[in-house]
Amino acid sequence: MDFCSPAGFANAVYQTLRTSPGGGALHAPVCSTWVFMSRGSTLRSPTRPLGRGDSQKVADGNLHVARCAVLCILAAAKGIFWLLEQPSTSIMETHPSFQKMLKILHVRKLIFDMKDFGANTQKRTILYSSHEEVDDLLLHKHPRKRCHSKEMVIRYTDSSGKSRCKGGRDLKMSQTYPRERLA
Numbered sequence: 001m002d003f004c005s006p007a008g009f010a011n012a013v014y015q016t017l018r019t020s021p022g023g024g025a026l027h028a029p030v031c032s033t034w035v036f037m038s039r040g041s042t043l044r045s046p047t048r049p050l051g052r053g054d055s056q057k058v059a060d061g062n063l064h065v066a067r068c069a070v071l072c073i074l075a076a077a078k079g080i081f082w083l084l085e086q087p088s089t090s091i092m093e094t095h096p097s098f099q100k101m102l103k104i105l106h107v108r109k110l111i112f113d114m115k116d117f118g119a120n121t122q123k124r125t126i127l128y129s130s131h132e133e134v135d136d137l138l139l140h141k142h143p144r145k146r147c148h149s150k151e152m153v154i155r156y157t158d159s160s161g162k163s164r165c166k167g168g169r170d171l172k173m174s175q176t177y178p179r180e181r182l183a
Contacts, residue, residue: 003064003067004060004063004064004067009067012067012071013070013071013074016071016074016075016078016080017074017078019075019078019080020080021078021079021080022079022080022081023080023081024080024081024082024083025071025072025075025080025081025082025083026082026083026084026085027068027071027072027082027083027084027085028084028085028086029061029064029065029068029084029086029092030060030061030064031086031087031090031092032057032061033051033055033057033058033060033061034061034065034086034090034091034092035087035089035090036089037089041055042055042057042058042061043058044058044091045091046091046094049091049092049094049095049096050062050095050096062095065092065095065097065098066095066097068084069095069097069098069100069101070097072084072101072105072128072130073101073104073105075130076105076130080130081129081130081131082129082130082131083127083128083129083134084127084128084129085125085126085127085128086125086126086128087123087124087125087126088111088124088125088126089124090126093128105130106130107128107129107130108128108129108130108131108132108134108135109126109127109128109129110126110127110129110134110135110137110138111124111125111126111127112124112125112127112137112138113125116138116141116142117140117141117142118142
């Protein structure tokens with residue numbers, strides 16, 4: 001279901017309301033318009049987090065984050081443990097609704113590398129959480145012996161001599177979590 005549609009958001013609110021206190025919720029807002037690689041096209045920056053007003057993808061990203069903030073506040077009010085995940089280069093936390101959530105709730109921020117949990121890439125990641133014990137995740141590290149090199153970002157110089165970057169063929173793969181069994 002589309003989280004940006006009224007029905008999709010209503011369903012998310014319903015699912016949060018039916019979760020029992022002590023339960024959990026995970027949010028992973030689409031990061032593509034929030035990370036460093038897209039800032040040239042989205043015009044997002046820490047001082048201008050809402051970005052381009054004429055881009056539907058940027059508008060959807062803004063709506064998604066605002067709705068996630070509402071769900072996190074609702075979850076916290078019900079006593080539901082929640083996590084929200086983003087890549088470390090995301091500036092999503094500068095969104096006005098996210099900032100309001102940070103003022104209302106006590107939020108823990110944990111930064112770690114996905115490779116420490118079996119991923120093929122380093123992918124520095126941020127977890128925002130309503131629960132202090134999120135730090136205990138670090139007790140369960142299970143790194144691969146060697147991180148395989150993947151083509152995540154391609155850096156190049158354009159015809160005018162300006163340094164640029166674009167997503168590599170393996171970038172989308174970094175959205176998924178390792179499937180292997182951790183023993």
